[in-house]
Amino acid sequence: MAAQKDAPAAGKLWGGRFTGGTDPIMVQYNESIYFDRAFYSQDIRGSVAFARANQKTGLLTEQEFNEIERGFKQVLKEWEDGTFTIQPGVDEDIHTANERRLGEIIGTAIAGKLHTGRSRNDQVATDMRLWLRDQLEILEGYLIALLKVVAARAEKEIDHVMPGYTHLQRAQPIRWSHWMLLYGSFFASDLERLRQVRARINKSPLGCGALAGNPFDIDRDAMAAELGFDGLIMNSMAGVGDRDFVVETMQWGSTLMMHLSRWAEDLIIYSTGEFSFVKLADTYSTGSSLMPQKKNPDSLELIRGKSGRAFGHMTGLMMSIKGIPSTYNKDLQESVEPLLDHVKTVGDSIQIATGVLSTLSIFPENMLRSLSPDMLATDLADYLVRKGVPFRETHHISGRVVALAEKEGRPMDQLTFEQLRGVDARFEQDVLGVFDYQKSVEMRSAKGGTSKSAVLEQIEAVKKILAAN
Numbered sequence: 001m002a003a004q005k006d007a008p009a010a011g012k013l014w015g016g017r018f019t020g021g022t023d024p025i026m027v028q029y030n031e032s033i034y035f036d037r038a039f040y041s042q043d044i045r046g047s048v049a050f051a052r053a054n055q056k057t058g059l060l061t062e063q064e065f066n067e068i069e070r071g072f073k074q075v076l077k078e079w080e081d082g083t084f085t086i087q088p089g090v091d092e093d094i095h096t097a098n099e100r101r102l103g104e105i106i107g108t109a110i111a112g113k114l115h116t117g118r119s120r121n122d123q124v125a126t127d128m129r130l131w132l133r134d135q136l137e138i139l140e141g142y143l144i145a146l147l148k149v150v151a152a153r154a155e156k157e158i159d160h161v162m163p164g165y166t167h168l169q170r171a172q173p174i175r176w177s178h179w180m181l182l183y184g185s186f187f188a189s190d191l192e193r194l195r196q197v198r199a200r201i202n203k204s205p206l207g208c209g210a211l212a213g214n215p216f217d218i219d220r221d222a223m224a225a226e227l228g229f230d231g232l233i234m235n236s237m238a239g240v241g242d243r244d245f246v247v248e249t250m251q252w253g254s255t256l257m258m259h260l261s262r263w264a265e266d267l268i269i270y271s272t273g274e275f276s277f278v279k280l281a282d283t284y285s286t287g288s289s290l291m292p293q294k295k296n297p298d299s300l301e302l303i304r305g306k307s308g309r310a311f312g313h314m315t316g317l318m319m320s321i322k323g324i325p326s327t328y329n330k331d332l333q334e335s336v337e338p339l340l341d342h343v344k345t346v347g348d349s350i351q352i353a354t355g356v357l358s359t360l361s362i363f364p365e366n367m368l369r370s371l372s373p374d375m376l377a378t379d380l381a382d383y384l385v386r387k388g389v390p391f392r393e394t395h396h397i398s399g400r401v402v403a404l405a406e407k408e409g410r411p412m413d414q415l416t417f418e419q420l421r422g423v424d425a426r427f428e429q430d431v432l433g434v435f436d437y438q439k440s441v442e443m444r445s446a447k448g449g450t451s452k453s454a455v456l457e458q459i460e461a462v463k464k465i466l467a468a469n
Ligand code: ARG
Pocket: 032, 036, 093, 120, 121, 124, 328, 330, 332, 333, 336
């Protein structure tokens, strides 16, 4: 290892590499260029806005500003062409790298004026907010695409009835679309939350300086407007010391991943041989290297697995931030790598989920076959409620019918009318009409329920959130 070569000089207990130059491991430990270069264009945009504002305050002449702008155009081009050469050990972070290169292009006499009244503390916060607000717009597009698939499928496949579960035990018949819209409801809330988080992120910290503010009366509002921010962070110490916008993004992303993970888990179960309600398209499954018959739902398992990673980003960063004193501390640099990975993980997961759902085959006959008359026991109780019997009593009566069917070894709907009547004399001929799954779902017509009209209303609710902005 590099550090071992620079072992402490003889005779000194803690001399050697700690006294003079730089510990190579410290250089590598401290530098962020290999990940914060992701913000190269935001860093340049922010710098140009800052320079323009400093021309207004008189710190830069028009000619100096033009030079800075011209120089940055070239730096940007180099990043985009892939010709920007990072100087190892010199370019500590993206801010240092861009300024170093600017100086080489336009000369340090002018480039050296750029940073007046600015700190990397307000600079990095600006870069990250600019980057993140644009990324969240991309994620919003992905989420909208997913919700559109949910709504379209729910509309098209509204007639299919399947078992609904609580405790993963068969409970009551529901529409397949109702199941899809359960997640549609979750994802629609995620979309609303995303829009709220983005609005809070899109505030400008530029001009906060190192912590105490800018001493040259810089026009923060003008810079914010140029950069497309909706207003300012109004306390300079908060502006440089805040990574709540990263935490909040990760809380949002974690909640979304929690939903995607449950959704994936349902589909993994529904795709087993035992259920066979759905089948994943080949693109989203893989085979086994050993068992030729296997088709594994890897896409869904990865969504489920990656949710843990997303929660890790969130809790890890909250741990890093919770104990640090006010304003900027280097701990905050630890927000960058998890943020980059979080945004990628969440974005990829939403897109994979959309692909899975839009190519999924369903087997409505298997869904139907999995229903059993005992799932209508509540409907039987409700039948007597409609005849005026208190529910607590009807619950017992229906339970006795379930027990009788079990004892007779036949499904509930195969009991004779006389047998039902034997359990309770208030059953009438029309009781046999209860044993109808379509009827059962149609009965649940109150808002949010599983009847056709109630499900259509849910689709409309999702579409409304999609259209809102
Ligand atoms: N690379 C640093 C970060 O991401 C930039 C800010 C450095 N500021 C400082 N005072 N050392 O946090």
